[in-house]
Amino acid sequence: MKGVFPLEEKLVPVVCPYCGVGCRLYIKSLDGYPRGIEYAKDIPGISNENGKLCPKGNAVLEYLLAKDRLKKPLKATEQGKFVEISWSEAIKEVAERLRAYSKDDPNAMMFFGSARTFNEPNYLIQKLARMLGTNNVDHCARLCHSSTVSGLKAVFGAGAMTNTYKDIEEANVIFIIGHNYAETHPVGFRYVLKAKERGAKVIVADPRFTRTAWFADIFLQHYPGTDIALLNGMMHVIIKENLYDEDFVRRRCVGFDELARTVEKFTPEYVEKITGVPAELIVQAARTFATAGKGVITWAMGLTQHTHGHDNVRLAATLSAICGYQGKEGCGVSPMRGQNNVQGACDLGVLPNVFPGYQAVTDPEKRKFFEEFWGVELSGEVGLTVIEAAHAIEKGKVKAYYVMGENPVISDANTNHVLKALQKLEFMVVQDIVPTPTMEFADIVLPAAAMLENEGSLTNTERRVQWSFQALNPPGEARPDWWIVSEIGKAAGFSGDGARGFRYTSPEDILREINACTPQYRGITPERLKSNLAGIHWPCPSEDHPGTRVLYKERFLTPDGKAHLAAVDYRGPAEVPDEEYPFLLTTIRYVGHYHTLTMTGRSRALVKRWPEPLAEIHPEDAERLGIKTGDWIKIETRRGAYPVRAKVTRTVKKGVIAVPWHWGANVLTNDALDPVSKIPETKACACRIAKISEEEARELMKAVPKVIPEFEVVKG
Amino acid sequence: MARKTVFIDFSKCIECRACEVACEREHNGRSFINVFEWQEMAAMALNCRHCEKAPCVEVCPTNALYRDEDGAVLLAPQKCIGCLMCGIVCPFGIPELDVLDKIMMKCDLCSHRRAEGKLPACVETCPTDALLFGDFNDIQRMRRREFTEKAIEIAKKGERISLRAL
Ligand code: SF4
Ligand code: SF4
Ligand code: SF4
Numbered sequence: 082m083k084g085v086f087p088l089e090e091k092l093v094p095v096v097c098p099y100c101g102v103g104c105r106l107y108i109k110s111l112d113g114y115p116r117g118i119e120y121a122k123d124i125p126g127i128s129n130e131n132g133k134l135c136p137k138g139n140a141v142l143e144y145l146l147a148k149d150r151l152k153k154p155l156k157a158t159e160q161g162k163f164v165e166i167s168w169s170e171a172i173k174e175v176a177e178r179l180r181a182y183s184k185d186d187p188n189a190m191m192f193f194g195s196a197r198t199f200n201e202p203n204y205l206i207q208k209l210a211r212m213l214g215t216n217n218v219d220h221c222a223r224l225c226h227s228s229t230v231s232g233l234k235a236v237f238g239a240g241a242m243t244n245t246y247k248d249i250e251e252a253n254v255i256f257i258i259g260h261n262y263a264e265t266h267p268v269g270f271r272y273v274l275k276a277k278e279r280g281a282k283v284i285v286a287d288p289r290f291t292r293t294a295w296f297a298d299i300f301l302q303h304y305p306g307t308d309i310a311l312l313n314g315m316m317h318v319i320i321k322e323n324l325y326d327e328d329f330v331r332r333r334c335v336g337f338d339e340l341a342r343t344v345e346k347f348t349p350e351y352v353e354k355i356t357g358v359p360a361e362l363i364v365q366a367a368r369t370f371a372t373a374g375k376g377v378i379t380w381a382m383g384l385t386q387h388t389h390g391h392d393n394v395r396l397a398a399t400l401s402a403i404c405g406y407q408g409k410e411g412c413g414v415s416p417m418r419g420q421n422n423v424q425g426a427c428d429l430g431v432l433p434n435v436f437p438g439y440q441a442v443t444d445p446e447k448r449k450f451f452e453e454f455w456g457v458e459l460s461g462e463v464g465l466t467v468i469e470a471a472h473a474i475e476k477g478k479v480k481a482y483y484v485m486g487e488n489p490v491i492s493d494a495n496t497n498h499v500l501k502a503l504q505k506l507e508f509m510v511v512q513d514i515v516p517t518p519t520m521e522f523a524d525i526v527l528p529a530a531a532m533l534e535n536e537g538s539l540t541n542t543e544r545r546v547q548w549s550f551q552a553l554n555p556p557g558e559a560r561p562d563w564w565i566v567s568e569i570g571k572a573a574g575f576s577g578d579g580a581r582g583f584r585y586t587s588p589e590d591i592l593r594e595i596n597a598c599t600p601q602y603r604g605i606t607p608e609r610l611k612s613n614l615a616g617i618h619w620p621c622p623s624e625d626h627p628g629t630r631v632l633y634k635e636r637f638l639t640p641d642g643k644a645h646l647a648a649v650d651y652r653g654p655a656e657v658p659d660e661e662y663p664f665l666l667t668t669i670r671y672v673g674h675y676h677t678l679t680m681t682g683r684s685r686a687l688v689k690r691w692p693e694p695l696a697e698i699h700p701e702d703a704e705r706l707g708i709k710t711g712d713w714i715k716i717e718t719r720r721g722a723y724p725v726r727a728k729v730t731r732t733v734k735k736g737v738i739a740v741p742w743h744w745g746a747n748v749l750t751n752d753a754l755d756p757v758s759k760i761p762e763t764k765a766c767a768c769r770i771a772k773i774s775e776e777e778a779r780e781l782m783k784a785v786p787k788v789i790p791e792f793e794v795v796k797g
Numbered sequence: 798m799a800r801k802t803v804f805i806d807f808s809k810c811i812e813c814r815a816c817e818v819a820c821e822r823e824h825n826g827r828s829f830i831n832v833f834e835w836q837e838m839a840a841m842a843l844n845c846r847h848c849e850k851a852p853c854v855e856v857c858p859t860n861a862l863y864r865d866e867d868g869a870v871l872l873a874p875q876k877c878i879g880c881l882m883c884g885i886v887c888p889f890g891i892p893e894l895d896v897l898d899k900i901m902m903k904c905d906l907c908s909h910r911r912a913e914g915k916l917p918a919c920v921e922t923c924p925t926d927a928l929l930f931g932d933f934n935d936i937q938r939m940r941r942r943e944f945t946e947k948a949i950e951i952a953k954k955g956e957r958i959s960l961r962a963l
Contacts, residue, residue: 129924131921132921133922136815139818139822263811264813270811270924274925295811690817
């Protein structure tokens with residue numbers, strides 16, 4: 082037919098492949114090739130009102146055209162050298178190896194899902210892991226929001242944003258903590274500014290004077306890792322001055338007395354000593370927040386990436402609860418997710434402790450359900466998390482990795498340790514769209530289709546599930562993630578019918594299976610998603626249910642239905658500055674970059690504007706060390722050294738150094754873990770700094786993994 | 798003639814540079830809007846003002862610069878001789894030289910998009926509504942109305958508080 086009829090330009094509605102806001106846009110395509118994008122102004126009710134997009138959203142087509150897209154399956158001949166092989170060879174080899182481990186010791190395998198791909202392949206990867214006999218399955222939410230999941234679960238009974246963007250827009254006060262909202266999620270920040278225009282007050286707590294702080298009515302500049310003291314201090318004032326919602330606390334919360342006792346000693350003066358925030362500002366923030374009538378707390382990695390991340394989140398939730406800001410419109414807690422499907426990957430059980438729908442693997446009844454559903458015996462032992470897996474390889478316990486769309490070499494804390502661990506693996510599969518530094522260690526590489534070349538459902542940070550349609554053709558032999566995992570599943574012997582095997586013909590099949598086993602997604606069918614582009618907020622228990630905007634209107638999801646308020650005593654970061662390492666290091670991000678640069682690093686428009694990392698340092702510190710903007714410096718911690726250029730700026734607090742992490746700065750960070758959520762403390766550690774020459778910097782650079790690597794490939 | 802242009806509210810700009818990326822995508826890799834940062838944190842986007850008395854139009858010796866029906870100042874590439882006059886007289890230094898073709902280039906208020914009834918790309922994308930497209934009088938009227946509405950709301954709030962105090 083081609084060539085006979087003139088080709089028509091199509092406008093395909095998709096979801097942005099970048100951050101968790103989940104903006105909609107149209108891809109203009111001609112015969113499956115990209116022609117441009119168009120703003121989705123005509124779809125009411127989407128998360129990006131009026132079709133607004135941030136710079137990443139505007140540049141979505143660029144990374145797809147990267148020259149180094151993976152187009153054929155590869156097999157390693159030695160580390161970092163590959164030959165091309167066929168799909169059938171690749172699938173056979175992967176399936177056979179996995180089968181063998183599954184027979185000997187299923188827990189010798191570790192699976193990674195991905196917050197950057199659809200719900201369907203994420204569901205499949207955990208199903209594959211579990212059917213092969215292990216719960217060792219996790220994804221990168223571990224490194225950004227696992228403390229949100231565990232912390233919110235402890236207080237409210239489930240780990241998701243309680244409300245939606247609409248509620249941010251309707252709030253009277255918005256408390257932003259550990260989150261540079263304007264820079265990380267510009268389109269989400271739109272709702273903060275709209276609230277502010279209506280007269281809402283904005284409170285920002287951050288160690289840096291960020292682009293977000295610029296819009297704050299009250300700015301609390303605390304030291305990295307002192308959030309517990311700050312939140313306790315605010316609650317001290319609220320309780321002392323009787324500003325909390327007594328009725329709500331009496332009816333719907335437990336643990337208030339203990340909370341009141343614990344925060345007793347956190348007087349504003351005491352908190353000032355720990356956090357560096359003036360006492361009167363703490364009082365003012367507490368009063369403003371508690372008396373507004375409708376309030377939202379929002380946070381991101383500045384709050385979660387700590388050894389006390391779990392407690393930080395519990396306190397934020399507690400603060401929201403005692404003010405009565407739960408179960409109502411215009412209120413809520415609102416953790417902002419980094420990647421577009423962090424929420425979905427968590428929902429669908431890409432976590433070592435739960436099946437899809439947060440059903441505990443340790444609960445015999447839930448396990449029985451899935452054993453019957455999938456038709457296999459399942460392990461009831463909680464599996465390994467990302468960081469634990471790295472330690473388990475060293476001990477020889479984990480021997481095989483299956484990594485789908487992940488890049489632990491750059492994203493995990495303490496890179497040097499990760500590198501050492503990966504070297505010891507017996508077998509590693511990497512499934513991705515472009516080469517990553519993690520691929521260096523792969524035995525088999527499986528080329529995946531990118532999000533826009535493929536279709537499926539995604540769940541954004543406000544629990545909104547949306548369908549993204551296929552706009553473009555994948556390059557070469559790249560295949561959709563769901564196809565790859567289901568082929569491997571079949572080849573590994575799971576060829577049963579329906580849910581008992583992997584015989585899928587489309588992502589719709591898989592979503593129907595998800596509907597059947599995930600209570601929150603029961604009514605979110607492919608048909609509904611395709612006809613309703615704005616999507617549906619889970620929980621949606623049946624097909625005629627409209628979805629849920631506000632959670633916990635009547636009761637919380639805890640066993641007794643009450644919010645379990647947290648009483649936590651102060652704990653600082655695991656590593657604090659001392660004589661040897663006198664500075665406090667924290668990591669940040671730039672608006673134009675995202676995750677480990679796999680996608681944004683291949684986008685010309687973004688790289689041009691944000692070409693390199695700059696370490697922010699306070700002018701007084703810089704002067705003492707003789708550092709000027711543009712000088713090369715070496716940042717050193719107990720784990721590694723990192724060369725970077727300096728930017729002298731008053732935006733950081735004295736004694737603090739801030740570096741963007743996208744370019745591999747995790748060689749520096751601490752992998753000390755939060756005991757509950759197992760998140761590493763990437764947001765605060767002790768470091769020292771020295772000015773160096775450009776040659777020294779180049780020398781040091783060699784030890785930092787290259788974010789965009791080049792591999793030798795022999796054509797098959 | 799309704800003279801429409803892109804107005805910039807710098808108090809809302811978060812320096813995300815979405816406008817630059819959007820313009821660049823619509824104009825073959827060249828952005829006609831630029832975001833400047835000053836005083837470490839404040840930022841402002843700047844593009845062609847399509848001035849009422851546009852010095853670039855007045856000075857162009859070949860009449861390569863002209864106005865379309867929306868009042869946008871456009872450049873006819875065939876007529877441009879690359880003499881750089883417009884770039885020098887523009888108080889904002891907007892017209893730039895394309896080094897390859899040796900002709901000037903500038904913001905055309907996205908004429909291809911306007912022809913389809915769409916807004917300029919930079920305006921369409923700006924997440925914070927810092928960029929507005931319209932007629933000066935309309936925008937001025939709108940801002941005045943917004944201001945009054947807010948003032949009334951604040952006055953009402955104050956009334957409620959003082960009534961409660963009584
Ligand atoms: S805000 Fe997030 S989802 Fe929206 S365009 Fe930007 S990256 Fe994409
Ligand atoms: S898109 Fe808007 S907020 Fe972003 S830089 Fe441009 S003018 Fe500023
Ligand atoms: S109006 Fe169009 S051409 Fe002018 S700056 Fe904006 S996007 Fe660029």
